Amino acid sequence: MIKVGGSLGADMSRACADIRALVDRGDSVVVVHGGGAEADRLADELGRPKRYLTASGGRRSRYTDAAALDVLVLGMLGRLKPPLVTELLRLGVRAVGLSGADGGMVTARRTPPANVVVDGVRRVVRDDLSGRISAVDAHLPRTLLAAGYVPVISPPAYDPEADPESGAGLLNVDADRFAARLAVALEADWLVILSNVPGLLRDPGDPGSLVTEIPCEDLAGYLDLAGGRMKVKLRTAGEACLAGVPHVVLGDGRGPSPVLAARAGAGTTLVKGVP
Template sequence: MIIVKVGGGEGINYDAVCDDIAQLWREGQQLIFVHGGSHRTNQVAEALGHPPQFVTSPSGYTSRLTDRATLEIFQMVYCGQINKTLVERLQRRGVNAVGLSGIDGRIWQGPRKKVIKVVENGRIRVLRSNLTGKVTQVNHSLLQNLLHAGCLPVLTPPAISFDGEAMNVDGDRAAAATAAAFRADELLILSNVPGVLRQFPDENSLISQISADQIECVSKEFAEGRMRIKLLGAREAVTSGVRRVVLGDARGRQPILRALDGLGTVIIPTQAEEAA
């Protein structure tokens, strides 16, 4: 089983992504495809007069501030435009794709954060109206039934809380939770950078391999912006039984096939985790 997560930043080559998925699907490879949509969401939010706001936690992770209006824009873009466009592209390539959000069938479920702490002008503030959460349960049986029926799940945030509220969740960590639920062989997290860079934005400074016990140090010393959350998701995956995570580049040709060949930052379990 391979879980493929493709981000929503500028420059993503979605046609090349869909070409690779179609090739692997024809070869009999089981896949689940998870996607984002941040860049397009920002554009739509600006056009609708509700520009995006981002907050940073005391531990250094950046996330979208999600009120009810933002969540509705998020759903319109992620679950509507992007999800159905990707399903159409896959159907055109002969893949019987089914597009779903994490809300549908409670595919992704977890607790909503009642409060979050953010750093603003050097001070810590507490926010209580943010509709965000974390995926802690994956509806494995529903996804497995789709796969058994010959369908490719194409998944996107948001998720559903235990209280039945839609909530924004990080797509990389949702993909990691999905990979853990299936004990996937591979989790590929592809974006518009080639992986973790030792000297951002120099793409020639790629760090080619990291073990799980090195992630915290690498994240603090080298990771910029959203790469910190990608590393957090990678650590959650490999410590939950996923054999390998690759942080790769989705801008060029054959992005999935290149990631499967190890082009990017490869993250592997520590020796103790591999032995277990």
């Protein structure tokens, strides 16, 4: 399982060459991607302001009302996924683009109304179309893998409890958690999460301060080192490690061979059962 961050942009092609190498040697590969950065660029083009929610604990997240969900879905499925799939096809990889909603693969439960801060004003938000993953059905990706395809999957997820009269049914879910839950459901040997940083750094301004190994049972001791998205990635990586994925790595997607480098020990590796 390889998760490529949407913030990598053109650097995603570097991971594609590694995917080809893994497929050539007989490995089964699933690719997951996000798309928040592309959705932000698209929102700017369309003149739709990006909005965020700040919960009482200080956690900041994307405000995904119906208009924002449209932009997010278009950014991931219409802007980011096609170039990723076609680059893999160009390299001879039989890639198939999917979303979590296809075949009911990833289902989620909508986030309940919450008292949060939006645009500097505290209010109760009831129209946020984001959610938490509730179940993963791995039948579709397993079928594609058995037939020699490489699934390229992204959010959104499917909401089976959506009101059919509202026109809803899709939910924005975190792409890192999406990848981790899929990795667990598929009993993956590896989960490599690539982003635009070397891994967890003790000092964000110093690449030489990389934390190379973290016992997943002691994850709480490292979360204070992480900020923003890295905290989510680290927590997600730890959950996947504890759930049974043997090899979990937070790697740098900007290098010349990022997937193979992560598998060879570059980045931050989560380990289980270390005293």
